[in-house]
Amino acid sequence: MFNLEEFLLMREKRVEIQNEIIENFKNPILVLRANYPGEEKNSFVAKYIVEIMKNEVLEIFNSQIVYLQKIESIEGPTYIYSIKDLGKNIKKIAIEIEESHILGRCVDIDVFDNNGCLFSRKDFGGEKRSCLLCSDMAFVCARTKKHTQKEIQIAIEKRLEKYLDSERNKIEIVNTFSNLALKSVILEVSASPSFGLVSPHTKGSHEDMDFFTFIDSGFSLGSYLKKVISAGYSPLSVDLIFKKIRFMGKLAEDDMFLATNNVNTHKGMIFLMGITAALTAKAKFENLSFNEIPSLIKEMCRDILKDFDNIHKKTSLTHGEKLYIRHGIVGVRGVVKNGLDIIFNGSIKIFENSLISGEHINHAMIRTLLFLMSNLEDTTILHRHDIEILNFVKLKAKNLHLKFEKTSVNIKLLTEIENEFIKKKISPGGAADLLAITMFLHFIKTYF
Incomplete structure (x- = not known):
């Protein structure tokens, strides 16, 4: 059963951990989580997608990553990376991953500078993220409950299937x-x-x-x-x-x-x-x-x-x-x-x-x-x-x-x-x- 109080406490705890990592390493951080609707943030699909995207981030930033911590909680699996680079550079790459990767829309990739300030897409001339199911902005669809949680979950599953099909083709190539x-x-x-x-x-x-x-x-x-x-x-x-x-x-x-x-x-x-x-x-x-x-x-x-x-x-x-x-x-x-x-x-x-x-x-x-x-x-x-x-x-x-x-x-x-x-x-x-x-x-x- 979903416990809102436990969820909010865990979110506060995650923010504390993020701030500690920033303080300890003096670098910007990248925070990767599943963008998955409903209470089941630890569903197989959500966790699988996060693991796939975790490896993408590792390959892209490689030796620039000075610290990595995984948090398991009611929020779902969360990876926090301390990265030796300018925060704006990291955010630009995060936006590209979210927009171009097949599973990019299925995760949230937040970037904080070394003062703990969150970068916004608007800082880089970008728009808010579009909906998985239609051409509207995601936040508008969420506010109006235009789509059911089940519809969004099915859309995410289809994206995962498309990714896995691509991976099967990749093996042969x-x-x-x-x-x-x-x-x-x-x-x-x-x-x-x-x-x-x-x-x-x-x-x-x-x-x-x-x-x-x-x-x-x-x-x-x-x-x-x-x-x-x-x-x-x-x-x-x-x-x-x-x-x-x-x-x-x-x-x-x-x-x-x-x-x-x-x-x-x-x-x-x-x-x-x-x-x-x-x-x-x-x-x-x-x-x-x-x-x-x-x-x-x-x-x-x-x-x-x-x-x-x-x-x-x-x-x-x-x-x-x-x-x-x-x-x-x-x-x-x-x-x-x-x-x-x-x-x-x-x-x-x-x-x-x-x-x-x-x-x-x-x-x-x-x-x-x-x-x-x-x-x-x-x-x-x-x-x-x-x-x-x-x-x-x-x-x-x-x-x-x-x-x-x-x-x-x-x-x-x-x-x-x-x-x-x-x-x-x-x-x-x-x-x-x-x-x-x-x-x-x-x-x-x-x-x-």
């Missing part, structure tokens, strides 16, 4: 796309000759890694690939998806270094494949065409060069930042900012035309690698050498690409050139990463 991504990563290191890269036959220009290092590294990325694809198969904006996968990428780097004994084999691949795989899944979720994937990539990466804005004020620079200062080269960030144009309007056609002509996949990979080497400002080469060596590699690769444009690939000649590259310690690592992305996009194209 995640498994299929992640397997094809991993296949592409393994195929890339299997290409030979590969002009100073690691292959099954040579360590290339590397002393600290070999083919088996890459196999260990590649398979360490299996769970990461599933996670980013799962994150992408979502109604959330590309900005929130990017926020999710950036943290996932950091964890994937840790897994890679653990698998390789601290050797950097796939750091660039983690970045590129994470963005590409997530957005192929996003395109699939939105029922977009394959050719619309570049637009999603451009949207996600539109601000990716902002890190260079105040670069001259920095006291510590990354390798990429040093290359930007010296040569104005933006590397892989520029490639994704342009929506992987070098692939969608270049390398994928090279790879597919080779396969269509009946060539072995190894020859298709070599042709594609030569094309990428001839067109890419490869920062891996620049990091090891200088602009003269990069230009030498681009010209050599271009001539070879043109030489074999209408004839078979001469493996003997290319092996001799590979040996020359190894002697010069050249390794086109950036082109190698893009080769893997090219193959992944080719493999998933049939699913659009």
Whole structure:
């Protein structure tokens, strides 16, 4: 039996806990509860939805969460997060979750600043939440009792069913796309000759890694690939998806270094494949065409060069930042900012035309690698050498690409050139990463 006095006392207790968390951690807090009508706030449906949304909040804010507490009460399950960020940023994200997630309307997400003041949707130009059943404002329908509790509960249950249907579809996409991504990563290191890269036959220009290092590294990325694809198969904006996968990428780097004994084999691949795989899944979720994937990539990466804005004020620079200062080269960030144009309007056609002509996949990979080497400002080469060596590699690769444009690939000649590259310690690592992305996009194209 519903006890109003007990309910009000619990609400007061929750407010006390919220204020204590704010006082202890000096951060804004996010409070997540079920938006479920009636007295049964602890019904299976309400609790299940809150658990689903709890995980969404965890994935979005990840390392920014400094404290999390769950309260079980007559109010239903409540999660309180202390988050290290500006309250207004947290509230903007909370509004997006409520509006875009399938279950967003089935929860209340309140945000309080570090003084305990509640943010309102009006503070951000937003309107009050609409009704689950009609186009009116929810508070109007509640005040006039336009809909019965049972009708609203049924509407919430239908939303949950829709979410679960989407999750069932997601499982197939995640498994299929992640397997094809991993296949592409393994195929890339299997290409030979590969002009100073690691292959099954040579360590290339590397002393600290070999083919088996890459196999260990590649398979360490299996769970990461599933996670980013799962994150992408979502109604959330590309900005929130990017926020999710950036943290996932950091964890994937840790897994890679653990698998390789601290050797950097796939750091660039983690970045590129994470963005590409997530957005192929996003395109699939939105029922977009394959050719619309570049637009999603451009949207996600539109601000990716902002890190260079105040670069001259920095006291510590990354390798990429040093290359930007010296040569104005933006590397892989520029490639994704342009929506992987070098692939969608270049390398994928090279790879597919080779396969269509009946060539072995190894020859298709070599042709594609030569094309990428001839067109890419490869920062891996620049990091090891200088602009003269990069230009030498681009010209050599271009001539070879043109030489074999209408004839078979001469493996003997290319092996001799590979040996020359190894002697010069050249390794086109950036082109190698893009080769893997090219193959992944080719493999998933049939699913659009």
